[in-house]
Amino acid sequence: MNQPEITAGPLLLRPWRHTDAGALVAAWADPEIRRWARYGAVLPSVESMEPWVSWNEEQWRIGGRAAFAIQDADAGLAGSITLRDFGKDAKGDGGDTAEVGYWIVPRARGRGVAPAALTAVSRWAFEREEDGGLGVRRVELLHSVENLGSCRVAQKAGYLHEGTLRESFRYADGAWHDEHMHARLWSDPVS
Template identity: 40%
Template structure:
């Protein structure tokens, strides 16, 4: 294999994720954990894919249980491909939300956070706590350098999550998201290794 001597070394070596199992992460101060999605979580994923707010802001739908099961299997493949790390926010056996990283680039040390919560889990700060825990894992355990949090400018709840979890606003990306009601501008927030953590 030929390497470019001028190229910087990878921020995180290839194989760091695929070489082990996806961890279970306790959520401090709560009787909740972040754990890998399991086949028995398919009904929760189906419910999320049919929730109007989750469908609108996250741009996905889940037509049936078979599709939910395929999505869960793909989550596990993406961990081993080192392209994503997605957890269920879980109360014991039951998934009540999703948190995780997509668009992972280990060599560049970057990723984008995604999240949602089912209706019963909204409004109590669970997503905020999950973002903090997932951020700590990405920076301290995995070793990434720059983390992105993006959302429609019409979604102030996500803007509050970003502000509370140490993701300052960097700018607005015009017409970056195509929702059912048209094109939305998108806020770009980011957290760097070394930034203060609330």
Template identity: 40%
Template sequence: MNEITARLTAAATPSAPSLVLRPWSPEDAPALVGCGEDAELRRRTTFAVNDEADADRWIRDSERGWQEGNRFAFAVLEVEEGGGAGQLAGQVVLKGVTPGSSTAEVGYWTAARARGRGVAPRAVAAVTEWAFATFGEGGVQGAVEGGGLKTLELLHQVDNVNSCRVAEKSGFALRAILPASPPAYPNDGHLHVLER
């Protein structure tokens, strides 16, 4: 796979600053540890960052995904008034990117301090456009690897109403209800799909 790098942006809204999405870097470790203290994030995701060592491991795993070309995790940062990337607002990840496969998955989480400001729908939309442009039939990687990406999936627990709204705002249609599969998935889930 060709080396892929990306720095994405999402426009500001009347009530929230613009966003910068970029691969995780070592200087993000303290902010990740802070996010690890969020009980809601831990309840809704597999996020398990308790200390600097966990954060360093998280970042190394993210870097490995980019190098291997199968998992592309973006730190989502709100842009400060002066134009610099400010505080961590969340993550969006494109995962399950496999040569010859037409389907991949988008996942995300939002830091507690950034919830309710439209961060997730804007960040998911930016990664979705990038994914289809990069891995879709007309994209460079799609042409290199044959066929190209045609479908993105977004999954969440059925009781996570906010994630359902993010999926809908991002253009993902509800396709199915997935049965619980404890212990990893103790609750039923929604499968949302976006096709190109």
């Protein structure tokens, strides 16, 4: 199965394309995106786009990562949302929990893009595999306790705050940050 496209009102969540290179590099010029990245905090280049898109395609095929570009109504790049680590191991175990990460370009912030994309991608993640979803039971969302905007996104998309992890991740500033663990279960009420 190809990685699907997901619509969320005027937004389209779709697999990354080679032609996104310019917009992706421009997005990563934003210090806030780099500051709060939990993975891949290295500034991408136009040259690195082709292998990165191919890597995403391969990871989707293997099972374990679904990376989406968030496209605006005007077809511009509004952001990124990725589900990862939902792969099953060799024994077929695991695959019940995914982790989600996202960022929104500065011009598209403050109008609910991240919560809308998160709600839509979560709905798809919880759908049964036979219905075209991922069939996971739980999606986790981690953010630095200093990232109040991301905490608000989690709340708006129905991700409950389950606790605080102490010095659990070293962010781009080189410091170890405490993080909030939020999560949604497949059985949680739809927000």
